[in-house]
Amino acid sequence: MTGLTHLDESGAARMVDVGAKPVTQRVAVATGRITMSAEAAAAIAAGAVQKGDVLATARIAGIMAAKKTAELIPLCHPLPLSSVTIDLATDASGVTVTATAATAAQTGVEMEALTAAGVALLTVYDMAKALDKAMVIGGVRLLSKRGGKSGDWTAPD
Numbered sequence: 001m002t003g004l005t006h007l008d009e010s011g012a013a014r015m016v017d018v019g020a021k022p023v024t025q026r027v028a029v030a031t032g033r034i035t036m037s038a039e040a041a042a043a044i045a046a047g048a049v050q051k052g053d054v055l056a057t058a059r060i061a062g063i064m065a066a067k068k069t070a071e072l073i074p075l076c077h078p079l080p081l082s083s084v085t086i087d088l089a090t091d092a093s094g095v096t097v098t099a100t101a102a103t104a105a106q107t108g109v110e111m112e113a114l115t116a117a118g119v120a121l122l123t124v125y126d127m128a129k130a131l132d133k134a135m136v137i138g139g140v141r142l143l144s145k146r147g148g149k150s151g152d153w154t155a156p157d
Contacts, residue, residue, distance in 0.1 A: 021106040026147035028101050030113035032121045032140035035094040040132035044124070045090040054127040055088045058097070062086035062120030066101050066112040076111050079103045084112070086120050094135075095124050098143070108148050114140065 044054045051057075063084045070078035083102040088095055099116035101109040121137045128135065144154045 024147045025104050026108050028110040028113040028145040029143040030117040031098045032117045033096045034121050034124050034137045036135040037132045040128050051127045058120040058123040059086040061123040062116040065119030066116040069112045069115045077107050079105045
């Protein structure tokens with residue numbers, strides 16, 4: 001058809017067969033940011049949000065989301081994750097999330113890292129929406145990936 005791996009010869013959606021691919025170590029890093037009012041950012045940084053510890057909750061949500069990626073993204077392979085880390089950096093105008101996912105598998109962990117970053121950001125919004133309903137989530141993207149047939153890749157600046 002068009003060379004897209006998730007379509008068969010007739011154009012129907014399919015899960016890619018990775019059975020013949022070797023197991024390799026793979027790591028992916030994704031990021032995203034939520035911007036908000038200075039008051040909301042200060043409350044999150046100080047741990048003073050009424051719903052509780054926003055950063056701790058977002059970290060757990062991101063890790064849980066990475067583990068559920070194959071249930072959320074159609075045609076995504078379930079992977080045995082060996083590590084998921086969620087780093088959250090606060091500043092005067094918001095929170096930046098960096099998610100890292102790792103596995104030894106036959107396919108990459110880019111979707112797990114992206115899902116983790118996205119859900120961590122959504123959790124920040126949910127926990128702090130009473131302080132600022134106009135928060136904006138954006139910039140969710142892959143920063144890098146290592147391993148697999150296509151090799152290493154880093155996003156351009």
